[in-house]
Amino acid sequence: MIVTLQEVAEWVGGEMHGDGTLPIAGARPLQEAEPGDITFLEHERHLSAWEKCRASAAIVPLSIPVNGRPVIRVVDPLAAFVTVVQRLRSDSTPPPPQIHPTAWIDPSVILGPEASVGPYVVIEAGSVLGARCTLHAGVVIGRNCRLGDDVTLYPHAVLYDRTIVGNRVIIHAHAVIGADGFGYRTQEGRHHKVPQLGWVEIEDDVEIGAGSTIDRGTFAATRIGQGTKIDNLVMIGHNCRIGRHNLLCSQVGIAGSCTTGDYVVMAGQVGVADHLTIGDHVIIGAKSGVPRDVPSGSQVLGSPAMPRQETARIVASLEKLPELRKDVARIKKALGWED
């Protein structure tokens, strides 16, 4: 599919500068674009990359001056570029909603209108789904689950019995929602399972990455607050109450019965011990291990996690530690002390 620069400018409602008849055959990011492509810049700091880039044209913010190369100026270059990529891609129309004939749906299930249900999906007794849900191949929804509208479940996502999912939630492939929490009582040398009778409740606009696991509560809900985004291979233990608009990066692990505030950010591979409270707007640096509560608004780093600046000072000192030991040995010698 080849279009003109003028057509692209019309797609995105942008201000065109240059030859409108220029043919555009592809849309690729700055590092990948070749002649014939259109690319995009989000900030003025990408100007030097744009100078080296061989793309035929670029979508740029209004703040970038026109300098002779063909550009389309818009308020939001990223959003405009997304539109262009999608329109240039001929295969991007999703198939019309249908219930695949191989889907196995219990007769008691209530499916909202315009549901799209892929091959070998299983929906067990008593579950209720809202409008326009998309269930990809092999999704399993257990008994008595409740899903809102516009939920997307990617292949093989699994919801255990009694899971509650809000509107516009996206759950990626192989995520497991509602498995049993890790709860045992050790008596006479054996670990006896504490039945895990709770459930998981996921509020509106949450996204959960591939392979992540969120365990059901022991007697009540494990909760994921509205708008929170969870990356791949994250583990959230039983009885946790994750706040709203959190960002939990890949491989984070949160042990049981933790509470997080709103707008918490945890970078990759963070671990949080059980029964802790993490305040609002807390930022936890990558690979931190959090052994105690973290007050709202603080930034912590390290294992054990400490205020970010303190950890930075310690790390800087650590690099000087072997030297420090030598100094102290010299001082002791100068003082005539034996080692």
Add this chain to the structure above:
Amino acid sequence: MIVTLQEVAEWVGGEMHGDGTLPIAGARPLQEAEPGDITFLEHERHLSAWEKCRASAAIVPLSIPVNGRPVIRVVDPLAAFVTVVQRLRSDSTPPPPQIHPTAWIDPSVILGPEASVGPYVVIEAGSVLGARCTLHAGVVIGRNCRLGDDVTLYPHAVLYDRTIVGNRVIIHAHAVIGADGFGYRTQEGRHHKVPQLGWVEIEDDVEIGAGSTIDRGTFAATRIGQGTKIDNLVMIGHNCRIGRHNLLCSQVGIAGSCTTGDYVVMAGQVGVADHLTIGDHVIIGAKSGVPRDVPSGSQVLGSPAMPRQETARIVASLEKLPELRKDVARIKKALGWED
């Protein structure tokens, strides 16, 4: 479903104090209970939470004195509360055992009595299952596996060929048992795969969490000892021999050819290097990295892991390290030394 306090006391064989006609409509933990609910206390240290709790009644241990509020006194409040939650929940009866018509079971498979096999389960040639196994939707059991009695496999659990599973084992959704170990030989700049011809053997009463992976041995078994409990997203490498009654928390990784004793506990995100021996009753603190053998009975922490007290001392000193550097600089200055 609404019952009386008297009925609840009879369910759990408890000693009732208060008005037996009190209506009970729900059962929720202390932090969640509302009027109309019954709740429970496990220890006297929860008494202040019980005082604030609006529940209509509580199940309490025999050690708690009666103080006017309606209570049911029992030996084991947690077990009694589990009973109450299950009885109050009308949907908790599991469906009767059946072989779902969409399950694909090779004709050579031997299924024990009262098997429950969900939709789209696959059991390949030569596998033998004991009595009362429950296989949820989408479980895949490879060729020549052997499973004991009362095994539960949650949706999409995968057993590769030749996996051996004991009695009363529970494997959660998306766990992968028996994938190839990470074994290569590098020759002339290429990593050549060493065929992984062994298998995994899981003893009685083991539970394995969602998304965990246990690799097959190279030529023999990777073994998980009796009664060991493994949380979500745990990785156990090829040729490991995990002892009995271990507790391996979420995101633990144990590299190949390790041996653990009995009653080992590894907290979340612990890593153990390959070919190590971890003794009986060892406790490894969260996020520790274990680079060498750990003798029986010891507690280790940190990365590299050291005896817990030593790590605690080092961490305490670390917080003083920037100050220590300043002190040494002052001393050097006082001694008239250049920096």
Add this chain to the structure above:
Amino acid sequence: MIVTLQEVAEWVGGEMHGDGTLPIAGARPLQEAEPGDITFLEHERHLSAWEKCRASAAIVPLSIPVNGRPVIRVVDPLAAFVTVVQRLRSDSTPPPPQIHPTAWIDPSVILGPEASVGPYVVIEAGSVLGARCTLHAGVVIGRNCRLGDDVTLYPHAVLYDRTIVGNRVIIHAHAVIGADGFGYRTQEGRHHKVPQLGWVEIEDDVEIGAGSTIDRGTFAATRIGQGTKIDNLVMIGHNCRIGRHNLLCSQVGIAGSCTTGDYVVMAGQVGVADHLTIGDHVIIGAKSGVPRDVPSGSQVLGSPAMPRQETARIVASLEKLPELRKDVARIKKALGWED
């Protein structure tokens, strides 16, 4: 199945020493072998284990002198032992290639010759597969994927739309290739999803472990270079370009937009921050956290990762840190300073 030592020697083209009529009933590694078994040694350093081993015979390298016990001498004992294990195992012949009747394959899909497609596999519209691909039970291949020849996908492996896979690639159970990257823009207190319109491209001879996740690029490819081997539960973020012949051990996490050179090794649980460049032949020690670029040829360790020797020096000093504090306190006292 019982054979003679002479037959075993012929299978592997080895030089037999001892009684060729000796019956061989099994093949097990040194630590497990019993009378009646043949075992193997790879190095002279295993000679003492061989002396204690009760196996009836061993396959040994040419460098090992004959000392009376029955041995078969070969150039490559591991490869020879693999042959013996496979030939002794009667169940090792894979079933002949077939398309299982329950596989759901869109009519537009092109399958190469001799494809083996298991039960409940799903292949969506527009995908093209090369010759001799093996898709185990429950594999899901999205729309418009392209796979080379001799690809093996284990149960429930998932390829999202537009994934490209080279020749001889192996992907283990529950790996997820091509899920959305973790990309959001936060505006007015909400995290808005950046559409992830790219794809994943996996080159020839790559192996990917169970439960690992590789996210699609935002607008272009996330690339895994030729011959790279990835262990279980590894996470590779969007837009990464992993080089050739890397070894990425279990639970490694690489954040978005990283580049690695060729022959990079990352040990277990390593984390790499986003947008970094890791040079050729870099070795990153277990559990390291990499916060900045790493030049070619270097070995780093620790969190934050530093040159391996520097980290080793710091760790050695750390163990002396509490003592060092005491020394400095004593010095200050000797100087008459208050604390």
